[in-house]
Amino acid sequence: MARIGVFICHCGENISATVDVAKVAEKAGKLSGVAYSVDYKYMCSDPGQTLIIDAIKEHKLTGIVVASCSPRMHEGTFRKAAEKAGINPYFCEMANIREQVSWVHPKSDATTQKALDIVRTMVEKVKKNTALTPIKVPITKTALVIGGGIAGIQAALDIANAGHSVIMVEKKPSIGGHMSQLSETFPTLDCSQCILTPRMVEVAQHPNITLYTYAEVEKVTGFVGNFEVTIRMKAKSVDHSKCTGCGTCWQKCPSKKIPDEFNEGMGFRTAIYSPFPQAVPNKPVIDRDHCNYFQKGKCGVCQKICPAGAIDYEVQDEFLDVKVGAIITATGFDLKHADFFPEYGYGQFKDVIDGMMFERLASASGPTAGEIRRPSDGKIPEKIVFVACAGSRDKAKGIEYCSKICCMYTAKHAMLYKHKKHDGDAYVFYMDIRAAGKDYDEFVRRAIEEDDVHYIRGRVSRIYEKNGKLIVKGVDTLMNGDPVEIEADMVVLATAVIANQDAETVAQRMHISYNKHHFFAEAHPKLRPVETNTAGIMLAGACQGAKDIPETVSQASASASKAIGLFSSNEMTREPIVAVVNRQAPPNFTSCTGCMLCMEVCPYHAIEREEMKDRTGNLIKVAVKVNAGLCQGCGTCVAMCRNKSIDLQGFSNDQMLSEVMALLNS
Amino acid sequence: MSEQFEPKIVAFVCNWCTYAGADLAGTSRTKYATNVSIIRFPCTGRIDFMLLMKAFENGADGIIVSGCHPNDCHYTSGNFHARRRWIVFRSLLDFMGFDTDRITFSWVSAAEGAKWAGLVDETTQRIREKGAFTDFKKLDCSTFEKISHDAITE
Numbered sequence: 001m002a003r004i005g006v007f008i009c010h011c012g013e014n015i016s017a018t019v020d021v022a023k024v025a026e027k028a029g030k031l032s033g034v035a036y037s038v039d040y041k042y043m044c045s046d047p048g049q050t051l052i053i054d055a056i057k058e059h060k061l062t063g064i065v066v067a068s069c070s071p072r073m074h075e076g077t078f079r080k081a082a083e084k085a086g087i088n089p090y091f092c093e094m095a096n097i098r099e100q101v102s103w104v105h106p107k108s109d110a111t112t113q114k115a116l117d118i119v120r121t122m123v124e125k126v127k128k129n130t131a132l133t134p135i136k137v138p139i140t141k142t143a144l145v146i147g148g149g150i151a152g153i154q155a156a157l158d159i160a161n162a163g164h165s166v167i168m169v170e171k172k173p174s175i176g177g178h179m180s181q182l183s184e185t186f187p188t189l190d191c192s193q194c195i196l197t198p199r200m201v202e203v204a205q206h207p208n209i210t211l212y213t214y215a216e217v218e219k220v221t222g223f224v225g226n227f228e229v230t231i232r233m234k235a236k237s238v239d240h241s242k243c244t245g246c247g248t249c250w251q252k253c254p255s256k257k258i259p260d261e262f263n264e265g266m267g268f269r270t271a272i273y274s275p276f277p278q279a280v281p282n283k284p285v286i287d288r289d290h291c292n293y294f295q296k297g298k299c300g301v302c303q304k305i306c307p308a309g310a311i312d313y314e315v316q317d318e319f320l321d322v323k324v325g326a327i328i329t330a331t332g333f334d335l336k337h338a339d340f341f342p343e344y345g346y347g348q349f350k351d352v353i354d355g356m357m358f359e360r361l362a363s364a365s366g367p368t369a370g371e372i373r374r375p376s377d378g379k380i381p382e383k384i385v386f387v388a389c390a391g392s393r394d395k396a397k398g399i400e401y402c403s404k405i406c407c408m409y410t411a412k413h414a415m416l417y418k419h420k421k422h423d424g425d426a427y428v429f430y431m432d433i434r435a436a437g438k439d440y441d442e443f444v445r446r447a448i449e450e451d452d453v454h455y456i457r458g459r460v461s462r463i464y465e466k467n468g469k470l471i472v473k474g475v476d477t478l479m480n481g482d483p484v485e486i487e488a489d490m491v492v493l494a495t496a497v498i499a500n501q502d503a504e505t506v507a508q509r510m511h512i513s514y515n516k517h518h519f520f521a522e523a524h525p526k527l528r529p530v531e532t533n534t535a536g537i538m539l540a541g542a543c544q545g546a547k548d549i550p551e552t553v554s555q556a557s558a559s560a561s562k563a564i565g566l567f568s569s570n571e572m573t574r575e576p577i578v579a580v581v582n583r584q585a586p587p588n589f590t591s592c593t594g595c596m597l598c599m600e601v602c603p604y605h606a607i608e609r610e611e612m613k614d615r616t617g618n619l620i621k622v623a624v625k626v627n628a629g630l631c632q633g634c635g636t637c638v639a640m641c642r643n644k645s646i647d648l649q650g651f652s653n654d655q656m657l658s659e660v661m662a663l664l665n666s
Numbered sequence: 667m668s669e670q671f672e673p674k675i676v677a678f679v680c681n682w683c684t685y686a687g688a689d690l691a692g693t694s695r696t697k698y699a700t701n702v703s704i705i706r707f708p709c710t711g712r713i714d715f716m717l718l719m720k721a722f723e724n725g726a727d728g729i730i731v732s733g734c735h736p737n738d739c740h741y742t743s744g745n746f747h748a749r750r751r752w753i754v755f756r757s758l759l760d761f762m763g764f765d766t767d768r769i770t771f772s773w774v775s776a777a778e779g780a781k782w783a784g785l786v787d788e789t790t791q792r793i794r795e796k797g798a799f800t801d802f803k804k805l806d807c808s809t810f811e812k813i814s815h816d817a818i819t820e
Contacts, residue, residue: 070689071706072681099692100704104783110672110700117703513742533742577708601711603742634741635712639751651708659705660717663676664724 003035009043009068056085067095088131124662139225149177151330151541158560160208174279183362187443223629224536237286242310267367326563333542350376381489391496406494497546577633592623592645598637606630673727683734690779711744728793
């Protein structure tokens with residue numbers, strides 16, 4: 001027999017001013033099953049909580065209803081008090097008579113009646129409550145970092161330096177990401193590789209970091225603290241444990257005319273290659289799509305000349321299963337590529353290039369060794385036009401968002417060009433200059449005022465070739481929209497930052513959400529900006545949205561701190577508000593019939609198939625079970641279940657029905 | 667003058683958006699009708715629509731179902747399931763001759779306290795004009811017998 005205690009709070013005068021609390025307490029005392037009822041000025045205060053604890057002990061209460069503020073405010077407080085008094089904390093319910101009664105209704109009988117209705121509802125609910133135990137889940141203190149760009153590097157180093165193991169997976173042959181391709185970085189103009197490469201080496205040498213390059217995440221199962229990840233180790237065809245990185249193989253490789261991805265196609269590489277001189281690891285892989293041995297079946301030069309005997313043509317993709325507790329997704333971005341701008345001749349005229357190509361031209365390690373030369377004829381351009389917002393903030397192109405970094409890198413490009421070609425002319429067509437960052441606006445002003453870059457506010461309508469020059473037609477909206485025509489030698493388009501092309505696949509493998517542009521979605525745009533909706537999976541860098549290096553590094557450190565926080569205890573406690581499938585004696589085992597509808601609607605893939613077998617191992621029945629580690633307690637499965645075999649703890653069918661009945665039957 | 671009819675309305679709301687929105691209406695001291703009482707669910711996806719029928723059976727005159735706006739669900743997709751379920755359920759109710767205007771299906775976010783108050787007042791006014799819901803009470807065994815008798819004789 002239930003013995004329920006009802007505690008009505010005055011909340012100073014917040015409740016008692018409009019609700020006749022004494023009457024509610026008196027009437028609540030007469031409800032069936034209520035053994036004790038009282039009103040008090042401040043239930044959440046120390047004496048208030050003591051009153052509750054003493055009453056539970058004295059009247060041997062089995063459950064309590066605290067009628068006060070919203071459970072979103074003080075549910076935790078009163079559950080703790082219940083626990084102190086020796087009853088299961090989940091036998092405490094709150095009746096919200098402040099936010100939803102006293103504050104929104106005038107003093108009247110109807111208001112008092114509504115308060116009493118809510119109290120009665122919660123009394124009936126608490127009678128159906130069951131003792132619940134918080135779920136304890138062990139934590140594997142290893143983090144998986146997906147992506148070896150600056151975001152992944154920062155996150156991995158932070159976690160590793162905190163003393164935890166890190167597994168880093170990078171799909172390319174080297175870590176470094178887009179940052180390794182950059183020439184100088186804004187707003188300080190320090191050399192990108194100079195600040196990045198020491199960190200790349202640190203990753204490779206860190207005792208707590210295991211680095212897998214040329215590898216991809218194939219499958220992710222499990223839940224926070226206990227993920228099981230399958231990594232596909234793509235066949236490198238080179239045994240890195242033997243290879244010394246001497247470079248003889250790529251010097252002798254006969255397939256020399258393969259467009260070099262690292263130089264954005266403005267140079268060539270060999271079939272066996274290491275992407276750039278500072279690569280980490282600086283050991284080659286064979287690009288099988290371009291290798292004579294794999295394509296034509298003959299060659300084998302590298303194998304013959306390798307002094308370490310490291311070349312192995314027979315090796316296949318391997319799969320590695322690892323267990324990790326947290327995952328940091330740092331898969332980065334891409335730039336919108338050719339054929340997107342037919343009106344700008346991008347992909348048609350060799351000297352219309354994108355921002356990343358310009359970075360390579362300006363970089364000392366680039367195809368021109370840092371001299372800015374036209375890709376078509378190698379001449380140094382006299383006049384360059386930079387077009388900002390090429391694709392970004394353009395509904396017609398399907399990209400409404402701002403790519404965020406273009407204003408700054410365009411100013412940087414123009415500046416770098418002017419620093420190298422003092423008598424050259426640099427023009428920038430822009431929509432707005434968005435230089436909101438520390439020292440950012442000063443940087444743009446410097447480009448305009450000190451380096452004499454011509455900024456023209458307006459859009460470019462068309463670019464075409466005439467007598468070896470690129471004719472750029474646009475308007476100057478600050479000059480009454482007058483048409484502008486510039487004869488340029490080279491045009492640089494600040495093309496839009498887009499999500500990585502395999503972002504959607506990655507998101508689906510990890511069960512994280514993404515927006516319509518395939519950028520990964522954070523759990524809350526303001527208050528949980530680095531976590532995803534899947535507990536234990538964090539985001540770092542441009543995979544979440546366009547951002548520059550400082551912001552990427554901050555976010556990476558933030559997500560690393562989330563992982564470190566998770567690893568600070570051996571197990572974690574979760575609210576036991578999870579779904580459960582009922583259990584019966586064999587041969588039924590459960591009333592679940594295995595229709596699997598719940599499995600289809602579960603957003604967390606928390607429902608698993610379960611096979612019931614007899615003693616000899618014959619399959620008797622197929623049903624489902626809930627993985628409590630994954631379940632977040634939404635209850636969609638419960639509403640879906642045809643025969644009420646699955647139920648949600650804390651919001652069970654029984655409890656909800658009792659609430660409805662009690663609310664309507666006074 | 668006869669006293670004005672005060673309907674009983676039950677609101678089935680999700681914990682994360684509409685319940686928080688109703689709390690916000692409280693903290694903003696927005697006044698609204700006393701006729702609506704809230705039952706808190708973790709998510710609109712949890713709402714078994716048979717509970718709506720149970721509410722009508724037990725004397726509710728109107729019902730509000732409200733959760734997070736599409737794409738804002740705390741559990742990613744629960745509100746989409748609720749919406750689909752509602753679309754199917756509504757056509758079933760229509761088919762049975764049930765007045766679906768007695769049910770308000772809405773989205774109220776945690777920031778929309780004023781919207782919640784407006785929704786409550788609107789719904790209360792609408793149900794007040796419709797009067798008490800008596801269809802369930804009119805049903806008794808003889809009605810069912812008559813229906814089945816008619817079905818057989820046809």
